[in-house]
Every structure is written in C-alpha cells, then in structure tokens.
Amino acid sequence: MTRAHNFYAGPSAIPAEVLQEAAQEMLDYKGTGTSIMETSHRSSDFDAVHNEAINLVKELMGLGDDFEVLMLQGGASTQFALIPMNFLSSDASADYINTGTWSKKAIKEAKLFGKVNIAANTELEGGVFRAIPKQADLKLDPKAVYCHITSNNTIYGTQWSQFPNTGNVPLVGDMSSDIMSRVFDPKPFGLIYAGAQKNLGPSGLALVIIRKDMVAKIKSGLPTMFNYKTHIDENSLYNTPPSFGVYMMGKVLKWVKANGGVAGMEKINNQKAATLYSAIDNSNGFYTNVIAKEDRSRMNIVFNLKTEELEKEFLKLAKSNNMLGLAGHRSIGGVRASIYNAVSQNSVNALCDLMKDFASKKS
C-alpha cells in the first residue's frame, strides 16, 4: 500500500499513525469487545474519550478557564446561522469583515437576524478576493455585538497574519481551515469555531469555543439544539454526539501534542509554506501567486500557470504522481495545494520537485 500525497482542501489528510490506531481498535476498543462507535455516549469508556478531547483543545490552545469548549454537528455552515441566532437581534448590529466566499455566507445568515455592518470588504470586480484588509481600513462599529472574521480563506489562499484589533468588541472567528496551525492569543475572541475536517479530524464535527462572558448574552426562546447554553450545560452531551469524530479528534490532538503542540505545528507549517511559495516565486513566472506576501495563506496555497491548458496538464501529471486534491476550488479554477497540519514536508517537497520538472520541460 502506498499512501498518497494528500492535498485535499477538506476533508483532508489525517496522520497515518492516527488512522492505524483507529483501524487497530475498530473491533475492540481497549478490551471492551466493541468499537467506540458501538459504545453508548453515556458509558464511562466514551466519557473518557470525550473529556480527553475537550481537555486537549483547552491545553493546546492555552484556553484556561475563560472558555467553554463545545463539540457540535452541522459544520461551520450551521455556525453561520447559530452565531447571529444566539447573539444578534433586530435592534442590534454586528460587524462582518468580508474576505471571501465563507465570509459572504456568514453575512447572508446574519442578515436574517439583525443589522450587519460590513466593516471591510476586499471583494474585487468579478467577485474574487486577493487581500486581507489593513487595520486602518476597518470601519468598526464600537457598539457592534461582535466582529466576525474568517481567519483563513481556503478558496482564495489568503489568511489574517495578525488579527484585527476591535477594542472591546468581541471577535468571532471562523477558523475552520487554520485552527491549531499557529499560536495566537484567544482572549480577544468571544467565539471561535471550526469544522474539524481540515486540521482536527474527520468531517461531521464542529469545534465551538465560547468565552464565558458571552454566555449571558445568549438570547432566550431559541430551539433547544440551536441554543449554545444547552450544549454548555450538558458538556456537549445533550444528545448523542458524533462519537467517532470526537474519538478521532482526540487522537489527532494527541498527535499534535506529541509533535510539539501548536507551536510545533506552526514551525513546520511555516517551513512547508516557505518551500512552496519559494517554488512558485522562483519559477520565473511559470507559476504565479498574486497575493501580497503578508496576506498569503500558509494552509491553502493557490497558484496559476500561464494557460488553463497547462494547468490541466499539470493537474493530470500530479494525479498520475499520486498527488491528490490539487485542483483549485470549482468557483475559481487554477491550482491549490492545501497543506494542513497532517500534510508532511515530504509531500510538499514532492510537489515542488514535480513543479520544477514540469516547468523545465515546458519552458
């Protein structure tokens, strides 16, 4: 069996060690005679798995006791609605910074619940995005109930290198595609959320982190499952959790911890991104990435070749070389290498070697 070089944007690479462990435990989790998938979420066996995963999130992100950690279902897309449903109302306003497709989707849902102030918008003609706004360009509302950002834009390959300063207004961050990839101070964030399927494990699980002072601001009269308080009060066990996803996330987080924690991930991620951007920038224009250096994503690296035909040829060659998921998002085309935590430097090197070979043959 040869493992592929996995550049999928999500669901995406999971460490092989984690998958091996899961395979070994599939019919008999720790001598119980059942898979963890077949085990009641009210059992002590699952409870240990569940709480270990939550505690690893707190430890790895340095959350301390200021934050509640929830594991929910429905992906980040459900959070687009739940955040305004819980915190926004028709007589209040929230700031949203529009940096890409996912920001736009979050904005669309927020408008169903209250006023939305677009504090910045980097959308260009033709609906594409190439930049993260500067602090000086933000039109922040000091009375906003929160300010929503997308920390990394998977489709356009941009990323906030420094999060905006919103003063007393709590930041809300969609960190689906870069959570646990770099160290940051969580304190300005009232809420952080992330679909698991990029840096945390399999899809079907969303991590939601809520700063405790936000809890008092949750509106009343909400459907039980859509009220964050339900899940806070029940430690994310109000109803049956996506237990296999929780189990896998726990294993991925143990792997993160064993590999230097989030700081260790950041160091490797910076190296991987530097390798790949260098291959692009030193290709004499054969490969191009037009994002300003300070806004470039270290998770999703997008680039173009001179023609669509060349791009197709390159993607075909990559596939035949065991490299998966390199086609750009269907909305913009081009090439995209998603190099999340579980993608190795070795995979990035293999891609860069192929890029050099292809460029020298075609130049």
Next chain:
Amino acid sequence: MTRAHNFYAGPSAIPAEVLQEAAQEMLDYKGTGTSIMETSHRSSDFDAVHNEAINLVKELMGLGDDFEVLMLQGGASTQFALIPMNFLSSDASADYINTGTWSKKAIKEAKLFGKVNIAANTELEGGVFRAIPKQADLKLDPKAVYCHITSNNTIYGTQWSQFPNTGNVPLVGDMSSDIMSRVFDPKPFGLIYAGAQKNLGPSGLALVIIRKDMVAKIKSGLPTMFNYKTHIDENSLYNTPPSFGVYMMGKVLKWVKANGGVAGMEKINNQKAATLYSAIDNSNGFYTNVIAKEDRSRMNIVFNLKTEELEKEFLKLAKSNNMLGLAGHRSIGGVRASIYNAVSQNSVNALCDLMKDFASKKS
C-alpha cells in the same frame, strides 16, 4: 479478541463484517492511498459512496421516486426543531401523539413555531408511559399540517405495531430506533427521520426522508442550513457531509441487503424479540414486563426484577459475562436489552441463558 454481546441503546452494535471492512480500508480506500475520511466530498470516490448509500435507502425501504432522501447532521434532536421550523407556523396547527420522552421533546420544539394539538397522550402518573394509543382514541385534527409520531419508544419499550390512520394528514415519523427493522408502507408518511446510531451505523448522521409533495410546503426565509430545500437541491452536499458516517451507513445497508433486506431483518428481529419476551413471560414473575403484547417493542425490551438490588446484581453479572449496555435508561432504571438489527440471535440466546441461570439460583 472477544466481541462483546452489545445491548447498548445507541450508539449500538454494528455488524462485525462492516467494522472489519472499514478497518481494512482505513489507510487506503480502494487503492486511492487515502482513507475515505481524508477524501474531498467533491471527489468522484466520495460521490460514489454517497449516492450508493442514498440509493440503498430508497431500494431497501421501497421508496420509489416519491421521496427525497437526505443525510444530515445534528441527530433526531435537531429534526425536532427543523420539522416545525419548515412546516408549521403561528396560524397553523400540527398533531403530536405523545408516547414517551422523545415525543415530549419533539412537542416542546414544535410549540416554538405554531399550534400543537396533542392527538393522544399515554403518559401515566409519575411521568411514565406503558402504551401506544388505539386508533379510536386519537383526537385527530383533519386540518393539521402533519401528525407526528415516535414509531418506537427506546426508553419505555413500546412500539407502534400498526401506524395510525390520519387520512389526508401526512404522518411524520421519528423512526430513530426502528428504521429498517421492519417492512411498512411509507406512502402515508410526509417525512421520516432517524438518527443513524441504532440501525444504520455510527452517530453523527441523521437520515431524513421527505415525500415530494411536502417540498412545496416549506416556509421561506429560513436559515440556509435549516431549510430542507437547501439539502434537497444539493443532494445533501450543500456543505461538507459527515462523510465517514455516510460511508459506514452504506456498508451497513449493504449488509442489510445481503441478509434478506428489511423483510429479512424483520423476520430475525421478530424471532429475537419472541425469544426474549418468552424468557421474561416464562420466568414465573421473576422478570416482569407490563407492556400490553401488541404494544411491545421488538427493538428495546425492558424488564424489571423484584427489587432494585436484584436488578443491580443481575446487571453486574451480565457485565462480567461480556454483555454490555443492559442498564435501563437513567430516567427509569430497570433492565433494557436493545436488540437492533446488528444484535444477533446468539447474543439474545446468551442473555436468555443467563437470565434463566440467575432466576434459578435466586428463586
């Protein structure tokens, strides 16, 4: 490795063959060099898995082209809210039949969205339930937008043996704990939903089946993820699906098909239930089940011993004999054997043997 006798109420037993296949494919799904968990939901590999699972639902349940099959997240608990959110409004009324804890939860959410007529209620003093109402006892509203039932009550061990006749009012059925366990005519149902973690696979996936004439009745202005139309229009791929759950459900359904389909399951389930009820009824009162025979669940078989102490002793003995999950629901205690599709006659026989032994020692 010894596999346990798995009587968990959910998450619950999955066929060992299914788990073996999943373990074998964990690092390399069909020569792709990745797990299906690591594979984009937009890939042709996942698309085939996804559509095969949907088609198996249609085939096994005999749904024909009259129904849409959705695979969503959030469990049945989320459906408790989504159903009235999509179909009920303040100027309309829905019928709900209250047969247990899950019905009560569904009723609570419906009241947030419109009027609720309790068409029947079998709750006894002390909040317990022992029966399914008779057709003659239903106070149905012919103008109701739907009539909601819980087809099987996991906690109280009751089950509709014949679904109620609601005339032109579409039935809505929470079938979380008995879907695919018996043959029934889906046509009277406008909507059927089920958390996967009992008869369909791992938790984190909810199957929702909507009759096509219901689609036009969906309200407008709903959040994108909470609108059934979003998921119908996008074949449940609007956002990243719980892909490993979908993959596992597909494997479980192939196992159902290979074992005689739903009719095959029903035959075995009837036999298993007959074995266990017979052990109870022939114990000279050592074990008791007070549910009327026609209302007894074939999925969750509850019984009591003469004292709580005897129950504890029996549960401890069962655990030491490799039998898991036999404690009754924390709200009512007693003993409960959940014998879903993947629980074998062999496991039921082992339980009955232990019950006989214990009774003879203690009588």
